[in-house]
Amino acid sequence: MTETPSPLTEPFRTPRLDAVPLSVTHAEEMAVVLSDPALHTFIGGGPSSPEALRTRYERLVAGSPDPAVSWCNWVLRLREDSRLVGTVQATVTGPDAEIAWVVGTPWQGRGYASEAARGLVALLGRHTSVSTVTAHIHPGHAASAAVARAAGLTPTDEQHEGERRWRLTLPH
Numbered sequence: 514m515t516e517t518p519s520p521l522t523e524p525f526r527t528p529r530l531d532a533v534p535l536s537v538t539h540a541e542e543m544a545v546v547l548s549d550p551a552l553h554t555f556i557g558g559g560p561s562s563p564e565a566l567r568t569r570y571e572r573l574v575a576g577s578p579d580p581a582v583s584w585c586n587w588v589l590r591l592r593e594d595s596r597l598v599g600t601v602q603a604t605v606t607g608p609d610a611e612i613a614w615v616v617g618t619p620w621q622g623r624g625y626a627s628e629a630a631r632g633l634v635a636l637l638g639r640h641t642s643v644s645t646v647t648a649h650i651h652p653g654h655a656a657s658a659a660v661a662r663a664a665g666l667t668p669t670d671e672q673h674e675g676e677r678r679w680r681l682t683l684p685h
Contacts, residue, residue, distance in 0.1 A: 523640065527632040529593065530625060532601060535586035537574060540567035542597045543588060546617035555651040556615075582606050589616070589629050601629045603637060608644040610637050614660060621656070627663035634664045638683045646683065649676040 525532045533539075544563040553559050561569065577584050585603040590596065599616035612633055616626045637643045648666055650657045658668070658679075666679035 523636070524587070525632050525636045527628045529591060530598075530629055530632070531590045531592055532587035532629060532632060533590055535570060535573055535588055535600070537567055537570045539588045539597065540564075540570050543570075543600070546597050546599060547615065549618040551618060552615060555654045555657070577604075587633075589625065591620070591625070598625055599629065601633045603633060603646075605637075605643060608642055609647065610643045610645070611647045611649070612637075612664075613648065614657075626656075626660045630660050630664035634666075634681065634683075644683050644685060646681040648679045649673055650679055651676050 522534050524534060541563040544561060544566050547566075548560045550559055573584055573586050583603075583605040585605060587601050588597050589599045589601065591598050598620040599614065601612065601614045603610045603612045612630065614626045614630050614633075616629075634646055637646060646664075646666065648657075648661045648664075650661055650668075652675075661668075661679040664681070666681045669678045669680050671678040
């Protein structure tokens with residue numbers, strides 16, 4: 514019997530993107546993708562150096578110190594030219610997954626984040642016991658709200674650290 518790959522490590526594809534499990538080796542290229550300070554307007558912080566990203570990616574790849582929590586991270590490779598354009602992630606705790614996405618400024622406005630978020634939600638729904646998907650979105654971030662909506666999430670009345678929670682209950 515062949516073991517099915519865990520969704521925590523499984524690559525997935527969308528019409529234009531390959532979502533590849535995060536590796537420390539992605540740090541240098543991702544530092545360029547994430548280098549625009551405007552990307553941090555709503556999430557805080559600023560662009561990271563390749564060295565800082567490498568350190569962060571080492572922690573992410575090692576996994577959560579809490580065995581009840583899974584950190585799932587993918588880089589998004591545009592198949593057309595084999596370039597990295599962003600990331601998607603899911604933090605899975607039991608039946609709940611919190612998702613997030615970021616696409617580098619040069620590739621924004623082309624639907625890549627929506628496509629990747631839909632692919633991630635589909636993956637979580639197919640291969641895990643996840644029943645609820647949540648995203649936290651700054652109320653002023655219309656583009657992220659559009660991505661959440663495209664992935665099937667709807668806004669709730671709940672706020673967390675100044676961000677609105679968006680939620681999707683997956684059919685099982």
